[in-house]
Amino acid sequence: MGFLWPAGLLLYGLVPILLCTYVWMLRRRSRERLRYSSLDLVAEAVAVSGRWRRHVPAIFYLTTLCAIIFTAARPTAALPLPDNRTVVMLSIDISRSMRATDVVPTRLDAAKAAAVKFVRALPRGTRVGLVSFSSYATLITPPTADHDQVVQSINSLQVEFATAIGDGLLEAVYALPGRPRLIDLSNPYATPALPSRPTVDAERLPPAVVVLLSDGQSNRGVPPEQAAMVAKRLNAKVYTIGLGRPEGTFMELSGHSMYVQLDEETLKEIARMTGGTYQRVTTGDDLKRVYTRLGRLIGWEWRPVEISGPASLGVAALFATTVAVSLLWMHRLG
Secondary structure, eight states: OEOOOOOGGGGGGGHHHHHHHHHHEEEEEHHHHTTTTHHHHHHHHHHHTTTTTGGHHEEEEEEEHHHHHHHTTOEEEEEEEEEETOOOEEEEOSGGHHHGGSSSSOOOOOOHHHHHHHHHHHHHTTTEEEEEEHHHHHHHEESOOOOHHHHHHHHOOOOSSSSOHHHHHHHHHHSSSOOOOSSSSSSTOOOOOOSSSSSSGGGGGGEEEEEEEEOOOOOSSSSSHHHHHHHHTTTEEEEEESSOOTOOOEEEETTTEEEEEOHHHHHHHHHHHOOOEEEEOOSHHHHHHHHHHHHHHHTEEEEEOHHHHHHHHHHHHHHHHHHHHHHHHHHOOO
């Protein structure tokens, strides 16, 4: 809570003065009653029956005055506002293990439904894109404010083969505005290496977020830790989601049993290195909740906003109540 005109709060100095004046007037009236014995008896009877009720109108008027001073100081409060500067990339694992049915109906179907809910939760105008990864990473939809287009791309995802978490992360980072390619992924046989010196000023890059979901272990492409270093250097915060159980599970694939296991430690390290968070989910409902929570967190910025307007409405309601109580009190006395 803050104020655009804090000097206005000095008017609260009038409150003790008014209180002292009110007490002085009450004592003065008590002294005047002593001249008339019969009136004194009546006043004593009234005081016994409603000693505190006679102060109700004064309390309301004083409260209204305090509210007016508060509003005059132009209060501000931190409120979540859409931050259209932020760009969000979704990176979703579509490896064969996403066919597993331990998450109903399948891991991939649950991931797609949750990702759609995530996109719907983003503020209007936020640019969001989509990358899928299996043996390699593919940029399906570059960052766009057309959320319907992204939703269609999510619904079209199909299962492929291996798991290249590092490539999925890098492709998402490179799709962000202003991010140069520090590692060349065009030659799968080359040894990836980061340049010794930064080629871009990360502080001048627009804020960006990558939400990466995987259910397995990386067995292709760039090491995930090295991809996380690139994301950190290019000022991209990565939120990772692990789908499945760390102890792993068996699934049937083309008549064969295949063991799949979630690499939690790698996903945790990616999030830690880039300033994001890691969440593990084992059900479709949990996955939807995590994505929805991220959708309400990402793309919003807490900024101080003047709330004098709503405060004025409260003052008006309080003033109307004060007048009504005063009229009712005067009617009872009459």
